[in-house]
Amino acid sequence: MKIAILGTGYVGLTTGICLSEIGHYVTCIDINEQKIKNLQVGISPIYEPGLDELLVKNALEERLFFTSSFSEGLESAEIIIIAVGTPQRNDGAADLSYLEGAAVHIGTHIQPNTVVVIKSTVPVGTNEYIKDLIQKNCPKEISFEIVSNPEFLRQGSAIKDTMKADRIVIGSENEQAREKIKEMYKPLNVPFIMTNIRSAEMIKYASNAFLASKISYINEISNLCEAVGANVEDVAKGMGKDFRIGEAFLHAGIGYGGSCFPKDVKALLYTAKLNGVNFGFLNEVIAINDHQHELLVEKALKRFGSLAGKKIALLGLSFKPETDDMREAPSIKISRALLSLGAKVSAYDPVAIENAKHILGETIEYSSSVKEAVNNADAVFIVTEWNEFKELDLKSVTESMKNPIIFDGRNCILDSKLRDCGTVEYYPIGKPSILINVM
Incomplete structure (x- = not known):
């Protein structure tokens, strides 16, 4: 099948690459021209394990294409998948402006008998609204169908979640459209849940x-x-x-x-x-x-009394391991709270430092390794459960600290590993603290 995907974020890019991997011809469209130029030479805008290799492979095998031209990308597409962002508005509602923009472009270029799939997370009733908006922007009356096909991807395991999904939800009022999307996903051999549009959105x-x-x-x-x-x-x-x-x-x-x-x-x-x-x-x-985002800071205040002048090392910045995504990451609130209390913050993350700089700027110090981050620190906060942190040489870490004090926000450290530290204060979440050789 010939498929066009609008949006090259986590959902759009992963979906496009995986659909090309199972044999479809996929064109990914994005208005960010620099992002498209990078993708055309195999440079992904996101960190996702295994994604780069599949991107390059399917581009070389001429099943995966990238363009910023809607006329080029939507030409002869049998299925159009919308995978643009729906960020939160100040009142908590979903911001549909990117979706509305996509609908205008689709209406201008859509061909008859196309199936439009909304994969973006949208409030109930949005598919019907977008269908009307596409129709209003068509230069002439065109027959097309709309399908709600929500995604259930986890960053850090997005390829696995696509290729070996628990289920694929297809919401439509049209049987032919449902069957066409079912056929698109057929090579994945996963269970389908067929509903009406509003149920799929919900x-x-x-x-x-x-x-x-x-x-x-x-x-x-x-x-x-x-x-x-x-x-x-x-x-x-x-x-x-x-x-x-x-x-x-x-x-x-x-x-x-x-x-x-x-x-x-x-x-x-x-x-x-x-x-x-x-x-x-x-x-x-x-x-x-x-x-819960404030818990480590509260624990540290209880331990020290004051954090003014204390050096706190943050291990982990991204909101979860295996991604560089900083959106709503606990590290943001933690860093700002520590700074407001007069602490100095040094941070290390295997992949998210550049994204963190866009949010936190130069208010904190960024380190190139765990060793650098914890050097002469009064305490360590483990914020993201990267494997690198689970496998730390704790003795080496604590020996380089000013005070061997660890606040573990993800319960990463096995109790058995603490015995080799010599002297350590360990404060986990939801279980007793461990104090070894502490006077």
Whole structure:
């Protein structure tokens, strides 16, 4: 099939590369000309394991193309996939301006009998609105169908999540359109869920809000565990073995971030209010997560009394491992809180430093290694659970610090590894602190 994809962010680029990998001819379109020029020579704008190799492979095999020209990209496309961003507005609603812009371009260039797929995360009713907008911008009456096909990609495992998806949701009122999209995905051999358009739109928001709620729940349990002397990891293990609950997303830490959970929870809450539904539960999910971002700073204040003049080393900046994405990353709020309290912040991340500079500027110091970041530090905050941090030589780390004090926001460090440190103070989330040879 000939497929056009509007947007070359995480969703659009990953989808385009994976569809070309299973044999389709895919043209990715983006208005950012520099991004397109880079993609044409095999340079990806995002960090995603395995993506660069598949990009180059499918471009060389002439199944994957990139252009900033809508007329060129949409010419002869059987399926048009919209994968542009829907960022959060100040009132919590989804900003549909990029989607609206895409609809105008599609209306100008769409060919008869095309299926338009909205993969962007959108509020219920958006597919119908965009279909009308495309029709209004067509120079003449053209027959086309629209399909809601939400994505469920996790940054850091986006290729796996595409090629070996749990399910593919296809929402449409037209049987032929549903079957065409089903045929497009057929080589993946994964389960399909067929719904109407509005149900498909709701599935994405409902899924992300549920996962965010599960994270906030276990984080609140972790705070209670600390108060009563329980171990949240044991509690989560005991809970997760119940098949009705499951083990996923029961890892206590300093809260969720990224481009999806924060904005999708708020967008669903906005939709509820708009439709007169009291969904106050989500307000609590958001409040718990906001507080969780502050937890390491609170622990450090309790330990030191004052952070003025203290050097704090942040290990991890991205919102999760295996990505350079800084959107809604806990490290942002943590860094700003530490600076406001007079601390000096040095930070290291394997891939996210350049993106962090766009947000935090030069307010903090950026290090090229763990060793450099922790040198003469009064404390270390582990903010992102990169494998590099899980496998740290803790003795070497603590020996180079001014004070061997670790605040672990992701419970990365095994208790057994701490015994080799000599002297260390270790403060995890939701379980007892460990003080070794501390006078």
